[in-house]
Amino acid sequence: MKQLFGAVSSLSRRALMVSASAAVIATMTGMVAQAEGLGTPDKPVEVRMIANEAFANQWQTLMVPEFNKHYPNVKVTIDGVPYVELLAKSMLDATGPSPTYDIIIADDPWVPQLASVGALLDLRSEEVKGWTSEDFDWDDFNVAPLAASEWDGVQYGVPVRSNMLMMFVNKSLYEKAGVPVPTPKLTWNEFLEQAPKLVQDTNGDGKVDAWAIDTYFVREPLTPTIWQTIMNSNGGSLLDENGKPAFNNEIGVAALETHKKLLEFAPTGAISHGFSESLQAFRQGMVATHINWGSVFKGSAIDAATTTLTPEQVGIQVLPMGSKSAGAHRGIWSGAVSAKSENPEAAWAVLQWLSSKEGEKWHSANLGVFPARKSTLAAEPSEPWLVPVFDALQQAYDAAGEGKMWRIRHPRSDAAQQVLADEHSRFIAGQVSAEEALNVAAEKIEKILK
């Protein structure tokens, strides 16, 4: 809260006056204020949003018109920025005296970074409460996705595009190898036992043409999430209660070695595979299992333009069990309002609608986006293919919530993640031992988080 006031006091005078007067009117005169904050037909309110280029265009053309059916006087403009530059670009903009963007769409580990520079509005403050509909049910959100936009006890955002690291299964390849198709009860040990059989020659030309698994192995910040998930499901964690690195131990080393062992059963060249490459291998029917973000399900199982597989062939579930639990890893996109926005009420209206029960239902039914609310997940999905997806998603939320399966929550979490990526890659490339990689990473991360 203090941080927030600090940020507010440094605002341009105009922004301060607008938001202050809006707040006063909102609490005093109810209806009139709402009309002003949300625009009138003569004077529509304009809000701008910065989002991942991967979905900005889709939102602009499909989501915004739907939103405008409910709030016709809020004009929403969405600018897309490529994923890897989005955080830096959001930070650059949000820290200026009068930012361009009213709404910031932040990936899972970014909220602490944005919040710690005072860029985000507390969505459960008294002021925002006045703009929040009474039937907006905060408790209906699953704990794990909602926690993605919480920092230091303050709720800065709402989940608008949920995602989880999942395991995809090519059932045909399992059947061909005579190996039982995985269930959520599958353990890593069982998987590694079965894996040699899943490396097979399917067309009988004497050359191996199908492998057991493909996933992230390349040097990039998301690759360590695979290792982390294996570690988490064996009861390990990235940091201890004091926020010090706790991954450089036996569990961490074993998990890292397991991740590298997967390479033995992965397609040739998988060491340089990441999100897109491993996804292609799965969609081409070259690998029996595939660990990737759940959102790729539709393009891998349903959409014939992008995949060679059919819905019956593709399974989706949580990652194999370790000694403690099944595995998952959280990847929630949260929507947050800029602390310096001149139209915070309208900005919040966009996010509020999108994350409401109604908005979420529309979002998942029409754009295939994963919901975060328990009620949406429990209800009958609009499309039959979403049924197994929702089941798996609910299991993943539970596992992630229990095992704290997410990246480091800290104002410098991306710096720490980059260090993990570097050391992880050195180990995968065979340049250092697992112990050394993790010790170096722990030492560097401890310095960064200080």
Add this chain to the structure above:
Amino acid sequence: MATNTMTAGEVRRARSPVRSKLMDAASRWAFMAPAAIILAAMLAYPIIYTVEISFARFDLMTFSAVEFVGWENYAHVFDDYRFWSSMRVTLIYLAFALPIQIVLGFGIAYLINAPWRGRGAVRALFIIPMVVAPVVAGGIWRMILDPLWGIMNWVAGLFGVDGLDWFGDPTLAMASIIIIDTWRWTPFVILIATAALLALPRDIFEAAEIDGANWWSMLWSITLPLLVPIIAATFVVRWLGAVKMFDIALAATYGGPGGATNVINLFIYEEAFRSLRFAESAAMAVIVLVLTMVLTGIFLIGTRKLEDRY
């Protein structure tokens, strides 16, 4: 050149000597001024800013330096093995890529500059690799070099070499970066070299030919000396471009495996844009700036020596 200025002075003798001197100086400086003014206006602040934050604690709340910390950021950088490994990787890349591109570029330019109808078209086609966006280029080359089905390994198979993992093996990953970079930037050398060849004064060659010189001696004692300034300029421009390469590494290998292709500019980029460690990143930028200046200075002195010799 001295005579040059004299004649110019004589033309304007009509006016008062002081004024004409001023006018003369102004007319000379008028050539340098636009470039100098644009660059000074655009670069002065960014460079000062970079140097300033490299010596300071960086505040993300204001994107500015808040507290002078002396050489602390530099100490962090020098302490980081990743910095040194990036410098080494960059040197290896430069040592291979630059000479290959210059030799290949001037060689191909010489080949396609034969007098025939299609050479204009061929020259235009050669610029295409430069225009393909780095991200797309990286992706296409990933397809070509794919260890499973890429055409490169099929060709290598014809020569009895099997199973090259182009992006998985550290040495081969560096080789792929050099190959892709050479594919992209040799066309630049060709573009400049063909223009230089076109502009060569033909009377000298005609005279030499009448004197009975063979093509080798013409190439060695006429063409090459005339081309020295432009070869040197091409080298310096390509060197300054290559030092900053990071897009290809990012698109093709992500700097991996294990940092084998993590060139210094990729590291600087990651520290700033991914890790948001702007102070450390600025310190590295200053180090790279100083090193680049020193090496460029050496190249320029070399250029001057070569130009004087011919």
Add this chain to the structure above:
Amino acid sequence: MTSLALSGGTRKSRFWPRVRIAAGLLACVIFLFPVFWMVLSSFKAQRDIFTVPPTLFFTPTLQHYFEYMQRADISRRMINTIIVAAGSGIISIVAGGMAGYALARIRLRGAGTIGVLILLSRGVPPIALAVPMFLVARSLGVTDQHITLILAYCTFLIPYVMWLMRGFFLALPKELEESAMIDGCSRMGAFFKIIVPISMPGILSTLIFSMILAWEELLFALVLTNRYASTIPVAIAGIAGDTVNGANWGALTAVGTFTVLPVVVFALLVQKWLIQGLADGATKG
């Protein structure tokens, strides 16, 4: 033709020139193979791109082109890219060309130092420049405008242009300007009337090179623009970094092809005009 001399002994033998042209063509084919692969992939459905082994025969589709063209921002981005590339290319060739001439031909105390400083300014990693440039642009209120991007690109184009043009000007015979200035031309007049026309091959090649660099620049475009001045490379980076569906290589290769075309056409026209101009000059001279 001007380079007749380089072909060496054309009259004596027809064999070596042919070998030479064939070798040049082979080099061209090798360099263009990845481009061919790009164009080919742009007509494949996404599921056909990564097959094992790669398919040469497939049902071609224009889907990627249509899909991409339909995106609201593509024409705007294309226009922006053209404006920015042309603007920065032209400013750089004029300012840089003049500076290069000053270095090569005009005795100017201190110009050499300035020239070297200008060149050395290229040593600053672009990543270090982008953020402070954004901060300046923001305080002046000129983010997301063409002129900002044009001037930013000039900072890396001018040094290159200056140095390359210096190389070209050095190769010119020294008597040219002298005769012009005796004829009563001012120094500037001599430069534009005599030197520039005769240096056209170098100028145009350098211009093409500069425009290509501006055409594909990503980092500054990413940091300095949001929407109204945003260029094609930003869109390409977005498609490649698609974190929802994976990089769509059909779309990427389609956009790649689409952005290469205008430059190739431009270069072909310039080459044609250039050869024509040289031929005219040769006959007149």
